[in-house]
Amino acid sequence: MTAGDSETCTVYIITNKTNTTLYTGVTKDLKRRMYQHKNKVRPKTFSARYNLSKLVHFEKFKSKEKAYLKERQLKKWNRDWKVQLIEETNSDWIDLTKMI
Template structure:
């Protein structure tokens, strides 16, 4: 699982799907499906949430995803 912050989610997804940066974590593990995202009004809020979530164990992350997206559908088409 990859957790990150971006101001342009569509661009970031395109980069991951096209493996623009082939040595990154997401490229190495073929992570190219958006299954969960949150929007924040400030960069500071988003970064704080990212730091907290990165400390979570995998089970907690899976629980959060499955609460909102039980089938792990690719949500790329739902980005506004």
């Protein structure tokens, strides 16, 4: 195992104000990444085009490999499964950005 393998990573789901579009991502720095989403630092990305900046779900992992596996798993899920996951811990779909 290399030093980079033990980095904490976060898998997250963001949406827009009306909760109509979901985006799943992974990052080593969720606070920085949410700043980028909210300020559309990368204006041509999917999240910027669809105004996705409301953090509705996140999970931390002790290795980047586990985080990337979870992200790939979630990206394969249908919307109903993702909604169920979000509502298990955030039934009101509040923006969790202040929690990070």
